[in-house]
Amino acid sequence: MNYDIKDIKLADKGKLRIEWSRQNMPVLELIYARFKKETPLKGLKIACCLHVTTETGALAAVLQVGGAETYICASNPLSTQDDVAASLVKHYKIPTFAIKGEDTKTYYRHIQAVLAVKPDITMDDGADLVSTIHHATPDVYPNIIGGTEETTTGVIRLRALAKEGKLRYPIIAVNDAMTKHFFDNRYGTGQSTIDGIIRATNKLIAGTNFVVCGYGWCGRGLAMRAQGMGANVIVTEIDPLKGLEAVMDGYRVMPIAEAAKIGDIFVTVTGDINVIRREHFNVMKNGAIICNSGHFNAEIEIPALEKMAKSKRTIRDYTVEYVLGSGRKIYLLGEGRLINLAAAEGHPAQVMDMSFANQALGVEYMVKNAAKLNKDVYKVPEDIDAKIAELKLKSMGIRIDTLTAEQKKYLSSWEAGT
Numbered sequence: 001m002n003y004d005i006k007d008i009k010l011a012d013k014g015k016l017r018i019e020w021s022r023q024n025m026p027v028l029e030l031i032y033a034r035f036k037k038e039t040p041l042k043g044l045k046i047a048c049c050l051h052v053t054t055e056t057g058a059l060a061a062v063l064q065v066g067g068a069e070t071y072i073c074a075s076n077p078l079s080t081q082d083d084v085a086a087s088l089v090k091h092y093k094i095p096t097f098a099i100k101g102e103d104t105k106t107y108y109r110h111i112q113a114v115l116a117v118k119p120d121i122t123m124d125d126g127a128d129l130v131s132t133i134h135h136a137t138p139d140v141y142p143n144i145i146g147g148t149e150e151t152t153t154g155v156i157r158l159r160a161l162a163k164e165g166k167l168r169y170p171i172i173a174v175n176d177a178m179t180k181h182f183f184d185n186r187y188g189t190g191q192s193t194i195d196g197i198i199r200a201t202n203k204l205i206a207g208t209n210f211v212v213c214g215y216g217w218c219g220r221g222l223a224m225r226a227q228g229m230g231a232n233v234i235v236t237e238i239d240p241l242k243g244l245e246a247v248m249d250g251y252r253v254m255p256i257a258e259a260a261k262i263g264d265i266f267v268t269v270t271g272d273i274n275v276i277r278r279e280h281f282n283v284m285k286n287g288a289i290i291c292n293s294g295h296f297n298a299e300i301e302i303p304a305l306e307k308m309a310k311s312k313r314t315i316r317d318y319t320v321e322y323v324l325g326s327g328r329k330i331y332l333l334g335e336g337r338l339i340n341l342a343a344a345e346g347h348p349a350q351v352m353d354m355s356f357a358n359q360a361l362g363v364e365y366m367v368k369n370a371a372k373l374n375k376d377v378y379k380v381p382e383d384i385d386a387k388i389a390e391l392k393l394k395s396m397g398i399r400i401d402t403l404t405a406e407q408k409k410y411l412s413s414w415e416a417g418t
Helices: 008-023 026-038 054-065 082-090 104-115 128-136 152-163 178-201 217-228 240-248 256-262 302-308 349-372 382-395 405-411
Strands: 045-050 069-074 121-124 146-149 171-173 209-213 232-236 265-268 288-292 309-316 319-324 329-333 377-379
Touching: 008 054, 008 082, 008 349, 026 054, 026 349, 026 382, 045 054, 045 104, 045 128, 054 069, 054 082, 054 349, 069 104, 104 128, 121 128, 121 349, 128 152, 146 152, 146 349, 152 171, 152 377, 171 349, 178 217, 178 265, 178 288, 178 329, 178 349, 178 382, 209 217, 209 256, 217 232, 232 256, 302 309, 302 319, 302 329, 349 382
Parallel strands: 045 069, 045 121, 121 146, 146 171, 171 377, 209 232, 209 265, 265 288, 288 329
Antiparallel strands: 309 319, 319 329
16 A cells, blocks of 8 residues: 555554544544445545544545545645554555645645545545646546535635636535534634644733634634633724624724734634735734634745744744844744644544534535536535534434424415514
8 A cells, every 4th residue: 555654653543543533523423334334435536635633534434434445645734643644544544645744845745646546536625636636637637526625715716716617527615514614613713723822832811912813703713712711802804794793792803904013922814815914023022923723824924024034943842933133033833834733633523523524425415416516616505514413413412493383384474474
């Protein structure tokens, strides 16, 4: 079996950690049991470009038991958990190409490695896999019947491709499922980002001016968790509706140019480029901490910070100190990459349970319906989304009401009035 990982000797540790995650992913385990009986993915090759974490290990097990030949590479150079990669190779016999800290050349070589098998399905987190297919491997795509995309940034890229008429096969936007973006982006990103910041710095969050750049679902979750830990939360936005929502949720809202002068900790979660730039570094406090929880490190203008610094050093794991000409120090966490994965373990398994349930069922849906779909980006069908929420509630021991016949009739009629 061809693979490229850091150290196969880490496999036994990774196996235990994957087992721990699976115990906390009851929805995915129900899908595992059904896929084992029905093997709906039999004979398919699936190329997965995902964060190689314990939860991804649980998803890989589901795809494998469903009958698929599964091939995995990392979707970010710093997000791989090397013991998990080793376990996938040793215990699950899944060709895996991922090493934490791999350089850009290795990263794309690993993507090419999973594409070399000429997959039937792609599973992406950030759309680097699909982007590579469209840029560099035209011989691969005729075999592909469809794919899935995990994250906001990837969906944005794929919709841009589709709008230009260049998307070569249909994609299910897993990120658009309510059980993904509402739960994963809000509760997962909120907790795991704070976790990453604390692991990297061991700083007290309470009492800090905590700047959240972007108030989408990720920003909402992060602001909520930071406020819960005692931070004075400041939100920066470009959307007037989201800015208004942040104000009504109790946060201070201002332009990044103003926030830069008073912030202690800055986190970007926008999906855009150069949100924090040279002019902002110029006015930041001595000791300001900056990090990113969006998919790409382009949200922080790191090249400008490099040019401005008269010196830099790694002062803690995942914490680089930049000394500017004025003597002020700015601390960049996790190379500006996803701080929740660079310095911590990403989202808890209970969160990824629903995200990866959407991935597994999205692939199954694509296999059954690809012939009827155009070369476009599609939402997860509402019935799948609702079923996942239902199963999650059931696993938590929570029941909800159902409509009576009278209530159903009332909601479908127009006659009743004041």
